[in-house]
Amino acid sequence: MSFRLFGYDVEITASFWFSAVLLGFLMSGERLMLIVPFVLVMLISVLGHELGHAVAFSRYGVRSAIRLHFLGGVTMPSAVLPLGRRALVVISFAGPFAGLLLAGLTFLFFPKVCMAALWGLFPGFCAATGVCAPPIPQLIDVSHTGFLQTIALFFVANVFWSLFNLAPVLPLDGGHILEHALGPKRYRTTLLVSGISGAALAIYFGLGGSMIATFIFGSSALQAFMRLRDVQGAVRASSDAMRERRASGQEDVHPEMLRDLKLARRALDEERFDEASRLAFAIADGQTSSGIKPSGAALGEALTIAGWAELGAGRTERAIEACDRMVKSKAPGDAALFATVALERGEAQKARSLLEAARAAGDNRKEVFGPLIRILLEQGEAARAAAVAIDCFDGLNADDARTIAEQAAQTGADTWAGRLFEAVFERERTAEDGFESARAFARSGDPERALSLLRSAVGAGFDDSRRAYGDEALGKLALDNILPRPS
Numbered sequence: 503m504s505f506r507l508f509g510y511d512v513e514i515t516a517s518f519w520f521s522a523v524l525l526g527f528l529m530s531g532e533r534l535m536l537i538v539p540f541v542l543v544m545l546i547s548v549l550g551h552e553l554g555h556a557v558a559f560s561r562y563g564v565r566s567a568i569r570l571h572f573l574g575g576v577t578m579p580s581a582v583l584p585l586g587r588r589a590l591v592v593i594s595f596a597g598p599f600a601g602l603l604l605a606g607l608t609f610l611f612f613p614k615v616c617m618a619a620l621w622g623l624f625p626g627f628c629a630a631t632g633v634c635a636p637p638i639p640q641l642i643d644v645s646h647t648g649f650l651q652t653i654a655l656f657f658v659a660n661v662f663w664s665l666f667n668l669a670p671v672l673p674l675d676g677g678h679i680l681e682h683a684l685g686p687k688r689y690r691t692t693l694l695v696s697g698i699s700g701a702a703l704a705i706y707f708g709l710g711g712s713m714i715a716t717f718i719f720g721s722s723a724l725q726a727f728m729r730l731r732d733v734q735g736a737v738r739a740s741s742d743a744m745r746e747r748r749a750s751g752q753e754d755v756h757p758e759m760l761r762d763l764k765l766a767r768r769a770l771d772e773e774r775f776d777e778a779s780r781l782a783f784a785i786a787d788g789q790t791s792s793g794i795k796p797s798g799a800a801l802g803e804a805l806t807i808a809g810w811a812e813l814g815a816g817r818t819e820r821a822i823e824a825c826d827r828m829v830k831s832k833a834p835g836d837a838a839l840f841a842t843v844a845l846e847r848g849e850a851q852k853a854r855s856l857l858e859a860a861r862a863a864g865d866n867r868k869e870v871f872g873p874l875i876r877i878l879l880e881q882g883e884a885a886r887a888a889a890v891a892i893d894c895f896d897g898l899n900a901d902d903a904r905t906i907a908e909q910a911a912q913t914g915a916d917t918w919a920g921r922l923f924e925a926v927f928e929r930e931r932t933a934e935d936g937f938e939s940a941r942a943f944a945r946s947g948d949p950e951r952a953l954s955l956l957r958s959a960v961g962a963g964f965d966d967s968r969r970a971y972g973d974e975a976l977g978k979l980a981l982d983n984i985l986p987r988p989s
Contacts, residue, residue, distance in 0.1 A: 510556045510568055512549070516966035517572040517933065525573075539652040545570075547601060547659045551667075552577045554600025558593040571934050572963050579905055590682040594675045601664035608657045612650075619654040666715070671700040671722050673900070673930075685773065690730060697726035759785065759794055766807045775815040782808035786827070802833035809839045818846045838869040850877055861890070868897045875906065885915030888922050895925050904935070907942075916946035924955060933964035944975035952976060957984050 503514040519541070526540035552568045555577035559566040566579045577597075609616040668676040672692070681692045700723030707715035762785050769778035785804040788795030796804060809824035825843050828835040837860035844853035857874040871894040878887035888910040891898055903926045911919035920942030927935035936959030944952035956970065964970075968988040971977045981987075 558596035605660040693730040778811035888918035
């Protein structure tokens with residue numbers, strides 16, 4: 503089911519309707535007449551949440567589309583990696599904010615009904631504070647007050663789901679807010695907070711008897727701790743390699759200068775850009791307590807820190823000055839910094855050459871592959887962008903990977919699109935990603951891989967037979983042993 507709403511493309515999959523009806527049945531108990539209102543409430547609430555994200559994307563000039571699927575939805579931007587951290591925080595918060603706004607409007611028009619709903623959710627708190635009245639007796643009789651019961655359900659759903667989504671647990675919106683607020687340099691902190699918060703909330707909801715919330719938070723906590731283990735291993739390996747280089751004499755830097763460089767680097771990592779720039783330029787000019795003027799690698803490190811700090815503070819000209827000094831002194835510099843400066847100057851091809859050379863030398867930082875993917879997409883090379891994304895997948899978030907895969911599919915690079923969707927599916931275990939991967943491989947002429955991925959997608963919860971059989975490429979394959987034919 504597809505349509506346009508307020509200028510946004512919306513797709514509602516069969517799995518969404520299935521999950522809405524199933525949840526309505528489980529929560530209605532013997533009151534089966536509540537199923538239809540519950541499905542309507544879930545549809546409007548989830549759609550309102552995703553529209554919040556979509557409107558926020560539009561605020562930053564990024565087009566997006568909405569898809570409602572099993573137990574929720576996703577807003578898919580058409581651009582990849584162009585937004586700053588503040589914008590990403592706003593976009594992540596916009597979904598829960600939209601839900602709270604809907605709840606607020608409902609309260610404005612139906613205050614007594616909403617107060618009764620609050621009493622039903624938090625009787626102890628309401629009784630202690632007196633913020634709302636006891637339940638309205640008429641609300642208990644659904645047959646007489648079906649409309650009011652739906653209003654109460656809508657209010658509760660939007661309050662609860664918005665607060666639920668603001669929990670600092672990946673991959674919920676609150677987890678993404680935490681991730682973007684702390685920044686990529688503190689990703690380990692994000693994972694640690696996400697894991698601890700998820701585990702605590704899983705225990706809380708488990709004791710309260712909410713199995714769905716327990717499963718969501720428990721699985722999210724497990725994924726966060728597993729990811730943290732992998733990141734910690736990579737950091738230890740990098741530190742060991744640096745110690746080996748220093749022990750072998752490849753880096754011969756005066757101890758006091760090394761201390762000053764560490765202070766400048768720490769300031770940069772913590773986004774104290776003015777302090778980092780001041781320290782780094784002082785080192786480069788020999789105006790620190792050591793009184794030593796650096797050369798070679800130490801000078802390159804100081805000017806690299808200064809360049810990134812100036813870019814972070816929005817002072818492009820000063821960043822260019824730092825790069826020019828490295829070139830004149832023949833000090834080694836950061837290819838990602840030079841490429842970013844080239845992009846600021848509008849020299850996309852030069853930036854691409856620098857970034858591709860850095861990748862060829864084994865530099866797999868996000869500062870390298872992120873801008874390179876963006877340049878490739880802007881130059882119409884979606885297949886190449888997908889190939890880079892596959893190669894650097896561990897450092898790429900799922901939403902960006904999906905966007906790259908979709909753009910690769912739009913340009914006919916179906917094999918790369920399939921591989922990228924498959925990689926996202928293996929990480930996230932989301933049925934939609936498995937289905938999209940199967941579609942891409944079917945279009946690329948690889949039926950065996952397409953059927954294998956469709957089977958895995960079904961195992962992960964995909965059950966939309968009509969959509970699978972109706973797909974132009976996938977529907978031509980032998981799907982009978984995987985999905986029943988739609989009636």
